[in-house]
Amino acid sequence: MEExxxxxxxxxxxxxxxxxxxxxxxxxxxxxxxxxxHNRETADDLSQEVFIKAYKALPKFKFKSQFGTxxxxxxxxxxxxxxxxxxxxxxxxxxxxxxxPSPDKNHTHTIEKKHIDKKxxxxxxxxIRSLPEKHRIILVLRDIQGYSYDDIAKILKISPGTVDSRxxxxxxxxxxxxxxxxxxxxxxxxxP
Amino acid sequence: MRCRKAERLIxxxxxxxxxxxxxxxxxxxxxxxxxxxxxxxxxNYIFGALREEPLAESKPLFWERLKPHLKETYPFDAWxxxxxxxxxxxxxxxxxIIVLAVTALFILPQPNGELSQSAFLLQNQNPFKDxxxxxxxxxxxxxxxxxxxxxxxxxxxxxxxxx
Numbered sequence: 001m002e003e004x005x006x007x008x009x010x011x012x013x014x015x016x017x018x019x020x021x022x023x024x025x026x027x028x029x030x031x032x033x034x035x036x037x038h039n040r041e042t043a044d045d046l047s048q049e050v051f052i053k054a055y056k057a058l059p060k061f062k063f064k065s066q067f068g069t070x071x072x073x074x075x076x077x078x079x080x081x082x083x084x085x086x087x088x089x090x091x092x093x094x095x096x097x098x099x100x101p102s103p104d105k106n107h108t109h110t111i112e113k114k115h116i117d118k119k120x121x122x123x124x125x126x127x128i129r130s131l132p133e134k135h136r137i138i139l140v141l142r143d144i145q146g147y148s149y150d151d152i153a154k155i156l157k158i159s160p161g162t163v164d165s166r167x168x169x170x171x172x173x174x175x176x177x178x179x180x181x182x183x184x185x186x187x188x189x190x191x192p
Numbered sequence: 193m194r195c196r197k198a199e200r201l202i203x204x205x206x207x208x209x210x211x212x213x214x215x216x217x218x219x220x221x222x223x224x225x226x227x228x229x230x231x232x233x234x235x236n237y238i239f240g241a242l243r244e245e246p247l248a249e250s251k252p253l254f255w256e257r258l259k260p261h262l263k264e265t266y267p268f269d270a271w272x273x274x275x276x277x278x279x280x281x282x283x284x285x286x287x288x289i290i291v292l293a294v295t296a297l298f299i300l301p302q303p304n305g306e307l308s309q310s311a312f313l314l315q316n317q318n319p320f321k322d323x324x325x326x327x328x329x330x331x332x333x334x335x336x337x338x339x340x341x342x343x344x345x346x347x348x349x350x351x352x353x354x355x
Contacts (some may be wrong), residue, residue, distance in 0.1 A: 015262060019255050030250035044251045048258050055262050117244070125240040142207075143242045171203055177235050182234055 035140035040110045050075045063187035070154045081131045127177040193221045198228045
């Protein structure tokens with residue numbers, strides 16, 4: 001069944017049709033929430049709330065955009081609200097980052113390499129979580145979820161030019177947050 | 193090329209959006225700028241961590257857990273709405289009241305407490321309306337008053353000095 005047909009049936013109250021839509025989009029919505037919160041429990045709660053919100057708002061959906069885009073708009077708005085309620089953004093200090101082991105060239109063992117990779121991701125995610133909410137959202141959409149500039153513009157309802165400039169500032173802020181840590185561990189951080 | 197432009201080009205290179213001439217320009221800049229080489233290395237670290245990561249999967253039985261909640265109706269909670277708009281509405285409404293008050297002060301015609309005589313005449317009103325009862329009351333005394341004044345005039349004539 002086509003997505004439009006599923007949406008129409010969901011509007012008429014067919015829960016099974018909505019279930020198919022949920023199964024199609026649940027991972028993307030969950031990933032978006034997980035990228036923003038980096039907590040599986042919170043991301044799960046948020047994604048459940050997003051689908052409940054979407055189900056209740058379905059009669060207002062006028063097919064002016066793709067269902068996916070509309071759903072991601074609800075997702076980003078809901079996550080934004082959550083982050084605002086959560087309070088101020090936590091500022092991760094360099095000391096907190098230093099609790100993590102630095103990548104050592106002598107670590108050739110696979111397990112240790114995996115461990116270092118995991119820690120590297122934690123450093124970057126901690127730094128992302130310390131960014132302002134609008135920078136965090138755009139980084140998650142582009143660099144974790146991999147959406148195109150045009151899709152991000154539609155989801156966030158901003159122009160592609162704004163996406164470009166905001167993404168540039170967000171990435172630069174992220175680099176500046178991580179830079180002191182990388183200076184301390186030294187070495188070349190080329191992509192593996 | 194300035195380092196800020198180089199940074200923009202480095203970011204675009206990770207998006208695969210760099211044109212061949214821009215790539216050449218960036219490569220030439222990187223050769224002579226150690227700060228930008230360091231910047232590139234930092235971006236390598238960041239994008240490496242972000243883009244390697246496999247997408248996480250939602251927790252099991254997602255739909256089964258969600259379905260019972262779809263028909264739940266939630267009581268209307270006004271607090272979030274108030275928190276979002278009410279707090280903003282207070283200063284805005286105060287400002288509106290002040291603006292309206294100031295506008296009213298300057299635009300609306302002021303009621304004139306004391307009308308001029310000509311204004312009374314224009315309105316076809318007697319300007320001495322308030323004092324009329326007093327004047328009417330004095331009318332009965334007028335003959336007596338006239339006698340008194342006449343008598344006074346006579347006395348004054350008698351006392352007049354004629355050398």
